[in-house]
Amino acid sequence: MKTHTLLMPLDMHLHLRDGVMLENVAPLSAYSYSGAIIMPNLVPPVATREDLLAYRERIMAAVPNDYFEPYMTLFYKNYDKAFLESIVDEITAIKLYPAGITTNSEGGVSSFDIEEMRTTLETMSSLGIPLCVHGETDGFVMDREAEFMSIYELLAQNFPDLKIIMEHITTKEAVAMLDKYPNLYATITVHHLLLTLDDVIGGLMRPHLFCKPIAKRPEDLDALLSVALEAHPKVMFGSDSAPHPQHKKESCGCAAGIFTAPISLQLLTEIFDQFDKLDNLQAFVSDNAQNIYGICPEFKEVILEKRPFLVPENYSGVVPMFAGEKIGWAIESVD
Amino acid sequence: MKTHTLLMPLDMHLHLRDGVMLENVAPLSAYSYSGAIIMPNLVPPVATREDLLAYRERIMAAVPNDYFEPYMTLFYKNYDKAFLESIVDEITAIKLYPAGITTNSEGGVSSFDIEEMRTTLETMSSLGIPLCVHGETDGFVMDREAEFMSIYELLAQNFPDLKIIMEHITTKEAVAMLDKYPNLYATITVHHLLLTLDDVIGGLMRPHLFCKPIAKRPEDLDALLSVALEAHPKVMFGSDSAPHPQHKKESCGCAAGIFTAPISLQLLTEIFDQFDKLDNLQAFVSDNAQNIYGICPEFKEVILEKRPFLVPENYSGVVPMFAGEKIGWAIESVD
Numbered sequence: 001m002k003t004h005t006l007l008m009p010l011d012m013h014l015h016l017r018d019g020v021m022l023e024n025v026a027p028l029s030a031y032s033y034s035g036a037i038i039m040p041n042l043v044p045p046v047a048t049r050e051d052l053l054a055y056r057e058r059i060m061a062a063v064p065n066d067y068f069e070p071y072m073t074l075f076y077k078n079y080d081k082a083f084l085e086s087i088v089d090e091i092t093a094i095k096l097y098p099a100g101i102t103t104n105s106e107g108g109v110s111s112f113d114i115e116e117m118r119t120t121l122e123t124m125s126s127l128g129i130p131l132c133v134h135g136e137t138d139g140f141v142m143d144r145e146a147e148f149m150s151i152y153e154l155l156a157q158n159f160p161d162l163k164i165i166m167e168h169i170t171t172k173e174a175v176a177m178l179d180k181y182p183n184l185y186a187t188i189t190v191h192h193l194l195l196t197l198d199d200v201i202g203g204l205m206r207p208h209l210f211c212k213p214i215a216k217r218p219e220d221l222d223a224l225l226s227v228a229l230e231a232h233p234k235v236m237f238g239s240d241s242a243p244h245p246q247h248k249k250e251s252c253g254c255a256a257g258i259f260t261a262p263i264s265l266q267l268l269t270e271i272f273d274q275f276d277k278l279d280n281l282q283a284f285v286s287d288n289a290q291n292i293y294g295i296c297p298e299f300k301e302v303i304l305e306k307r308p309f310l311v312p313e314n315y316s317g318v319v320p321m322f323a324g325e326k327i328g329w330a331i332e333s334v335d
Numbered sequence: 336m337k338t339h340t341l342l343m344p345l346d347m348h349l350h351l352r353d354g355v356m357l358e359n360v361a362p363l364s365a366y367s368y369s370g371a372i373i374m375p376n377l378v379p380p381v382a383t384r385e386d387l388l389a390y391r392e393r394i395m396a397a398v399p400n401d402y403f404e405p406y407m408t409l410f411y412k413n414y415d416k417a418f419l420e421s422i423v424d425e426i427t428a429i430k431l432y433p434a435g436i437t438t439n440s441e442g443g444v445s446s447f448d449i450e451e452m453r454t455t456l457e458t459m460s461s462l463g464i465p466l467c468v469h470g471e472t473d474g475f476v477m478d479r480e481a482e483f484m485s486i487y488e489l490l491a492q493n494f495p496d497l498k499i500i501m502e503h504i505t506t507k508e509a510v511a512m513l514d515k516y517p518n519l520y521a522t523i524t525v526h527h528l529l530l531t532l533d534d535v536i537g538g539l540m541r542p543h544l545f546c547k548p549i550a551k552r553p554e555d556l557d558a559l560l561s562v563a564l565e566a567h568p569k570v571m572f573g574s575d576s577a578p579h580p581q582h583k584k585e586s587c588g589c590a591a592g593i594f595t596a597p598i599s600l601q602l603l604t605e606i607f608d609q610f611d612k613l614d615n616l617q618a619f620v621s622d623n624a625q626n627i628y629g630i631c632p633e634f635k636e637v638i639l640e641k642r643p644f645l646v647p648e649n650y651s652g653v654v655p656m657f658a659g660e661k662i663g664w665a666i667e668s669v670d
Contacts, residue, residue, distance in 0.1 A: 140553055141537040142477070201536065202476040204588035205545040214536055218475055250586050252654070253539035319587070 002306035003332060004269055004278055008297040010289045011036035011264065013132070013167055013187045013238025015103075015257070016059060016070075018042050024316035025243050026062035028262040032331060034286070034297035035069030037132070037238065040095055041104040045075035049087050056090075067300055071293075073132065076109060078116060081123045088127045092293060093165070095132040101144075102134060102212045103242065103256060112151050114158050121159045130163035130185075130293065131155070135174070136213055142197075145213050146173040156181035163292065168192065168240045170213045172223035178234045185292050187238030188228050190264045191321060193271055196221050207254040208319050211242065229275050231283035236292060239264045243318040250319075259320045263311055263327060269304045270328040305332040337641035338667060339604055339613055343632040345624045346371035346599065348467070348502055348522045348573025350438075350592070351394060351405075353377050359651035360578050361397035363597040367666060369621070369632035370404030372467070372573065375430055376439040380410035384422050391425075402635055406628070408467060411444060413451060416458045427628060428465040428500070436471050436479075437547045438577065438591060443469075447486050449493050456494045465498035465520075465628065466490070470509070471548055477532075480548050481508040491516035498627065503527065503575045505548045507558035513569045520627050522573030523563050525599045526656060528606055531556050542589040543654050546577065564610050566618035571627060574599045578653040585654075594655045598646055598662060604639045605663040640667040 014029060014036035016022050029036055038059065040046035046055055052072055059070045074087070076096035097108030109117075124131060135152060136144035152174075155164055166174050166186040177184050195215035200206055209215070227235045241264060242257025249255060260267065265285070272281040290296065309330035311322045349364060349371035351357050364371055373394065375381035381390055387407055394405045409422070411431035432443030444452075459466060470487060471479035487509075490499055501509050501521040512519050530550035535541055544550070562570045576599065577592025584590060595602065600620070607616040625631065644665035646657045 140531065141533050142552070196475065198476050201545065201549055204590060205540070205542055206588060207540055207542070208587060210536065210540040217477070252543060252585060252658075253541060255539060323587075 004273070004281070004304045006265065006269075006282060006285060006302045006304065008034040008290075008300050009265055009285045009302055010034055010237070010297060011239045011241070011261075012236045012289050012293075013037055013039065013189070013240045014261070015039045015041070015240070015242045017243060018055070018058065021243055021245075021318075022058060023062045025261055025318065026059055027064050028315060029241070030063035030065070030068035031334060032265045032302055033068065034300040035071055035295070037071045037092060038073060040073045040075040041097065041102075043104050045104065045107055046073070047075045047077055049090065052087070052090055067298060069297055071295065075107065076131070077107070078120045079123075081119065084120070084123045084127055084129065088129060091129065092295065093130040093132045094124060095134070095167075097134045098136060098138070101136050101138065105134070112154065114154060121155070121162055125159055125161040128294075130165055132165045132167050135166050135169070141214055142216065145169070145171045145216075149173050149177060152177055152184060153181070156184050159183070168213060168238060169224065170216045171220045175223040175227055178227065178232060185234045185236070187236050187240075188224055189238060189240045189258075190260055190267045190271070191215070191258045192224055193221070193228055194267070207249045208321060208323065209258060210254055210256055211240065211258045212256040225275070228284055229272065229277040229280060231280035231288060233283075233288055233291065235284065236289040237268065237285045245317055246314060246319050259315075259318050262315055263309075263320055263322065265302060266304060266309060266327055266329040266331060273306065273329070301335045303332045304329050339608070339616070339639045341600065341604075341617055341620060341637045341639065343369040343625075343635050344600055344620045344637055345369055345572070345632060346574045346576070346596075347571045347624050347628075348372055348374065348524070348575045349596070350374045350376070350575070350577045352578060353390070353393065356578055356580075356653075357393060358397045360576075360596055360653065361394055362399050363650060364576070365398035365400070365403035366669060367600045367637055368403065369635040370406055370630070372427060373405045373407055375408045375410040376432065376437075378439050380439065380442055381408070382410045382412055384425065387422070387425055402633060404632055406630065410442065411466070412442070413455045414458075416454065419455070419458045419462055419464065423462045423464060426464065427630065428467045429459060430467040430469070430502075432469045433471060433473070436469055436473065440469070447489065449489060453493075456490070456497055460494055460496040463629075465500055467500045467502050470501050470504075476549055477551065480504070480506045480551075484508050484512060487512055487519060488516070491519050494518070503548060503573060504559065505551050506555045510558040510562055513562065513567060520569045520571070522571050522575075523559055524573060524575045524593075525595055525602045525606070526550070526593045527559055528556070528563055529602070542584045543656060543658065544593060545584075545589055545591055546575065546593045547591040560610070563619055564607065564612040564615060566615035566623060568618075568623055568626065570619065571624040572603065572620045580652055581649060581654050594650075594653050597650055598644075598655055598657065600637060601639060601644060601662055601664045601666060608641065608664070636670045638667045639664050
């Protein structure tokens with residue numbers, strides 16, 4: 001049987017939530033990944049040293065062993081230099097949300113006034129703290145990411161030493177930015193390597209495929225695949241796995257987010273195998289992230305096997321992508 | 336209190352379904368409309384004289400009085416001349432669905448071979464039977480209607496005496512067709528005068544605003560409003576009200592269709608009032624259709640009143656648009 005081995009897989013964009021949900025979903029990521037960038041959009045958002053350390057402790061308590069590193073992030077606000085210097089060793093990045101743009105982002109940035117942000121962003125530059133950005137405007141849903149490119153350009157030009165990660169990119173416009181500015185990087189989810197808007201609303205409407213940013217057009221999917229499959233050195237895997245309880249997905253108003261944590265590595269292997277690019281998966285799912293972030297995850301070896309895997313209907317009440325369907329690869333062992 | 340009177344309102348595109356659903360929804364349309372074009376996409380589709388007459392009888396049995404005229408349609412197939420001559424007095428139009436494009440359309444047209452369709456369409460021309468068309472290709476969901484324009488052009492050019500109704504148009508491209516071909520007409524729904532894709536998936540995902548064709552871009556909404564509010568003489572109101580049981584809307588795979596029958600006239604009045612175009616509503620909601628189809632509905636006078644109306648959470652298990660929300664106009668009386 002065909003197998004493929006991955007070393008120290010990393011999920012560079014992960015929502016673990018809190019409380020019972022955290023306890024339910026954290027072990028699923030910890031099983032197959034060496035570490036993950038942990039998003040700070042709790043209620044209230046993670047924005048103090050106390051909250052950050054306490055959240056990290058709750059995460060560590062929820063994972064069954066010590067082979068999983070939660071790379072912690074702060075919720076972006078304008079922070080002063082003293083605070084950033086005091087917390088630099090506890091965080092891996094700071095995550096910026098435009099206000100109200102996605103789940104629990106109400107306290108985000110409401111205007112991109114560079115001068116107001118300068119102290120924070122220059123301090124981050126000098127301390128080597130990357131800025132992760134949810135790059136969407138509040139415009140028409142299919143245009144939001146493309147419209148945000150001018151803000152990425154503004155940030156990239158004004159803070160040339162700041163590493164800026166364009167999170168969960170979904171458009172050819174974002175892909176084109178990678179080669180335009182040396183300090184722009186990107187994460188790509190597994191679902192955005194599989195879906196277009198057609199899958200979400202082209203047949204029946206699929207709430208479990210609804211996420212922000214929404215999956216875009218076929219030419220956007222092609223652009224994402226092109227850089228992911230080649231493991232473009234500025235591109236990393238970040239699942240944006242975003243669990244919601246089933247009743248918040250299948251209702252009058254379905255929350256945005258696709259839950260892929262327990263199947264993302266298998267799906268990535270299937271995609272890269274289908275395109276005969278398995279040799280590039282290690283870079284996409286770990287090496288590029290290590291280089292970009294300068295992190296050294298603990299050893300973990302995941303062996304995947306090419307055999308049908310029936311995705312469970314739910315994990316503790318959270319419906320995953322492809323629930324009840326068969327995917328082409330399974331995890332054989334983790335060491 | 337401000338009132339507005341409408342005479343013989345007509346809904347030129349209506350799904351009444353069958354069985355218990357028919358019994359539940361038909362009275363709601365019959366209350367406020369003088370008549371409606373009844374879509375034939377039952378399972379199996381309405382394609383024989385027997386089925387048509389039996390369906391008409393079931394509709395008449397479901398409405399509480401004789402003030403409602405169901406203008407019957409056949410499901411488009413290639414019919415021979417003798418059959419069309421035999422049924423012309425029983426039908427108002429024939430409805431063409433591309434195969435598989437929407438609810439219960441599996442038996443529709445799978446290729447637009449003009450020569451194969453010629454006998455049917457020329458006979459319809461000579462008998463004065465309009466062709467109603469669900470104009471979408473099987474392409475990317477946001478492009479399907481615009482891509483279908485070339486088929487409308489093919490039909491309009493080859494059958495210049497055939498009245499072709501572009502049903503439930505949603506794009507500026509379809510609006511532009513109205514002035515390009517004398518034999519192209521259109522219906523517009525009330526929800527497509529209110530929604531863009533932003534309302535469907537821009538915030539939370541809204542299954543009760545999910546329909547086919549999907550609501551498009553802001554510039555498309557503007558184009559639709561421009562011809563509706565002016566009551567362009569080739570444009571008619573057709574609700575495309577499409578009831579589904581609640582569990583088929585709020586689930587893993589939500590069926591397409593928005594249920595507006597009981598509130599469409601109120602919403603139209605609110606829209607035309609907001610744009611200060613109430614004087615044009617009579618033409619949009621009745622007179623244009625009478626002229627285009629050459630029909631003479633029985634007298635009905637509906638008086639609407641400008642006061643808040645709380646839309647019920649559901650009508651016999653069918654969730655309407657704006658369920659539980661207040662709209663700005665209510666029906667005061669029907670005579």
